[in-house]
Amino acid sequence: MTDTNTLLVTSTEEGIGKTAITLALAKQAQESGLSVGYMKPKGTRLQSAVGKTRDEDPMLARELLGLDAEMHEMEPIVYSPTFIQEAIRGREDPTELRERVVGNFEALSEGVDLMVLEGSDRLETGGIVDLTDADIAEAVDANVLLVSGYATVGDIDEVLGAARTLGDRLAGVLFNGVTDDAMEILTDDVMPFLSGRDVPVFGALPRVQSLAGVTVEDLSRSIGADVLTNEADTGAHVERFSVGAMGGSAALEQFRRTREAVLITGGDRSEIQTAALESSGIKALVLTGGLRPASAVLGRAEEENVPILLVQSDTRTTIDRVEDVLRSGRTRDEGTVERMQELLVDSGSLDSLLEPEE
Structure with missing residues (x-):
């Protein structure tokens, strides 16, 4: 030995x-x-x-x-x-x-x-x-x-x-x-x-x-999400996730430091969703609770080529599922x-x- x-x-x-x-x-x-x-x-x-x-x-x-x-x-x-x-x-x-x-x-x-x-x-x-x-x-x-x-x-x-x-x-x-x-x-x-x-x-x-990470398409399929955006590309890779649980201005500051990430937040958090769409590091949004976003958010997502995924599960459950996919997919x-x-x-x-x- x-x-x-x-x-x-x-x-x-x-x-x-x-x-x-x-x-x-x-x-x-x-x-x-x-x-x-x-x-x-x-x-x-x-x-x-x-x-x-x-x-x-x-x-x-x-x-x-x-x-x-x-x-x-x-x-x-x-x-x-x-x-x-x-x-x-x-x-x-x-x-x-x-x-x-x-x-x-x-x-x-x-x-x-x-x-x-x-x-x-x-x-x-x-x-x-x-x-x-x-x-x-x-x-x-x-x-x-x-x-x-x-x-x-x-x-x-x-x-x-x-x-x-x-x-x-x-x-x-x-x-x-x-x-x-x-x-x-x-x-x-x-x-x-x-x-x-x-x-x-x-x-x-x-x-x-x-x-590096998994594609948004693979993530969507793995967590059973519905893709709400028709034109946004789901081929981008995501390597980590961020949780939107803060105010809009604080969220924007956090997202600017994030790269190759998917945002997880409630479907009713329009200010968080809008802030995420202003950040180049957020490649997709996962909205929880089965709540569809405002039409303005959907339109902006299409313009920015950022897919929006909708799941029925709550935020905590979704975080666990996304984390598991990201960890196992690399x-x-x-x-x-x-x-x-x-x-x-x-x-x-x-x-x-x-x-x-x-």
Whole structure:
């Protein structure tokens, strides 16, 4: 086991491509002749099926990597709301949980060249039981790859904070989903700045539309919405959602900072809907409660080429359904993993992470 190279992949935010990158790295290592194991210590992307709550990422990893390990071995902790509540009440023992993670890791890593661990969407997840990704990396002696997005220079504060948390465990940062407009300043200014602060950077992967979000058409079909606009294009991709629960002026300010998003709001909130239509970052509106918008809003949406979707469910239920579609639609099939693998190979900067330790 001492010859196993262990890499934990974590991220600064949700939906940045961590799963695709993790599995693409593992696939590339296999194709390079290395034996590979996989583990997701904390299952956070939870779905309920046949009476069990489980994370779909280990299921995909098991299939793509041809692994024999059982689900409960690859995912020792189901980090569900129920688990969190029990932990807060003192009914989960952090020491026992840590031992379970380490024990499963030791079993899964036996005889493999590279052990890949998929971390959480945020570094602080798991703190209530002393099992953040930094804690797990320390427990299993793993190097850490930090996946981050980049839109503005202000995003680097979060990267620096993560680097301080991870310390010497940080192997480096990989920026993913970077637009053409942001790439130049990232490579010319930001990456040298980080290197000067002793934060290693492996590189930056460009934004690829097929890996970013889901189309409005797919979202509409998945949540059972009626499309109220006749001419607006439903082919745009959306990657995140915003909830319209504030006043019109505050909403407009928020929407101006949003990109590639769908707005979820009540069908009777005309001022929120109008504000959203003034923002280039809002690609579609999902109106809840079965309430049709004002004719003026519909007309404006047609002019701005922004589809309006209508659902019968309430806002809370709709938020949960949209969130599930956006999370599951990004990186959850073999095709997206293969495309990410191509990007990683083209970058040529991660080879050192895949080599077994001497």
